[in-house]
Structures are given as structure tokens and as C-alpha cells.
Amino acid sequence: MLTLADVAFDDVAALLARYDLRLERVADGETIPGSYWGDSEAGLIGSTVYARGDTPVHSLLHEAGHLIVLPPERRAAVHTDATDSVAEEDAVCVLQTLLGDAIPGAGRERILADMDAWGYSFRLGSARAYVEQDAESAWQWLAEHGLVRMPERTLIF
Template identity: 60%
Template sequence: MLTLGDIDSDAAAALLACYGIAVEHIGDDLAIPGSYWGEPEAGVIGEKVYARRDTPLHSLLHEACHLIVAPADRRDRIHTDASDSQAEEDAVCYLQIVLADFFPGVGRESLMRDMDEWGYTFRLGSASEWFDHDAQDARAWLGERGLLPIGVPPASIAV
């Protein structure tokens, strides 16, 4: 399972900054604030995602995507449990898979394998089956809010 320590964490922070999200790096021996699932999973408070080097990349992206999809007036009230609805949760899963393509050596296939290994559950049995054959509602939800399609990240980001 890929962790924040396995990738260029500065590039991850730069990509998420394009969405107004800050990544707060926590020392290896410190508790992760705002972690819903407990350590080493990422935490979320306000417009920050908290993570350590051993935080799984899928977890960092998942919490960041909760902030990306949240309306601006709700972001600052988010603490630990960021989910607003099942529709939003599905959209977050979809978006984290899409954003994985912007990390060299990661990509959506790798991220979906990690999601399956961690224990995400989907009606069709795996993240890839869901993404390829059952995620129409998530795509529509994101599209209605102007969050799709996602092109390449801005040129100023070296990911």
C-alpha cells in the first residue's frame, strides 16, 4: 500500500493547494488530528488534511476530496467526519481515483488496488469494477458541481 512517504509529498501538497487545501505533515511519532479511522489514516479539520509519512495515499486523497467537493461555506466546519451523504461519499471515491493519475508512479489502478486492500466496499466487489461499470451517479454528481472533467493540473505543479 502506497503511503505519503512513498511519493513526492511536496507535489501532493502542491496539487491539493490548487483546490485551496493545505496538507499538514505530522511527525512520525505524533497523533494525527481529525482522523476518523484512527492512525495512520489521514485527518481533516477545516481546510487542512493531516498526515504522517505512514499515512496511506488513498486516505490522504480521500479526505482531501471531501474538502474539494464540500461547498466553501461548509469546509471550515468540517472536523474528523467530513461526509455529508452517500452521494457525496461516492463522488469522493470517484474523484480520489481520478486524482491518483496525477501522481507519477501511482495512477488509478494502483490506488484502486490499495482501496480494495484497505477494505473499501462496492456493490460490484472492487473499486475498479465500480469505477468502470457503476459510478455513473458519482460522475453526474461531480459534473453537476463543475468538478468534472478534470484535465491536467496547472502547469505550475510538478507532480
């Protein structure tokens, strides 16, 4: 599993800053504030994503994705759980893979593999199959919210 310690913190922080988010490093062994899953999983409070060195990058990107899809005025109320709907959750699963490509040393392929290793479950059996063959409504949701360019399926920064 690729962790925050395996990539440059500044690269991840810069990516999140493009979306007016802040990345806060939590000391090793400390509890991650706003973590829905606990353990090493990333946390959310307001416009800040919290992560330790052992936080999986896919987790950090997933939680950041929840904040990215929210209008800035709604971010302030977020604490731990940002999911608004199944459609949003589906879109965030796609978005986190795209964000992986923006981090040197990560990439979409690694994020997809780590999602599978973590235990994400999709109808077609893998994160890759979901993103490539079963996520049309998620892609449309992201496009309608101004986050991806269609039909290229690329991020809009």
C-alpha cells in the same frame, strides 16, 4: 499500500493547493489530528489535510476529496467527518482515483488496488468495477459540481 513517504510531499501539497487546501505533515508516531479512522489514516480540520509518512495515499486523497467537493464556506466547519450524504461519499470514491493520476508515482491503478487492499467494499466486488461500471450517479454528481468534464471523465482543475 502506497504511503505519503513513497511519493513527493511537495507534489501532493501542490495538488491539494489547486483546490485551496493545505497538507500538513504530522511527525511519525504522533496522533493524526482530525482522523476519522485513527491509526495512520489521514485527518481533516477546516481546509487542512493531516498525514504522516505512513498515511496511505488513497486515504489522504479520499479525505481531501471530501474537502474538495465542499463549498469553501463550509470547509471551515469540518472536523474529522466531512461526509454530507451517500451521494457525496460515492463521488469522493471516484474523485480520489482521479486525483491519484495527478501525483507522480501514484496513479489511478495504484489507488484502485490500494482501495481494495484497505477493504473498501462495492457491489461489483472491486473499486475498479465500481468506478468503471457502477458509478454513473457519482460521475454525474462530480460533473454537476464542476469537478469533472463529461463524457471524457477527466478532472477540471
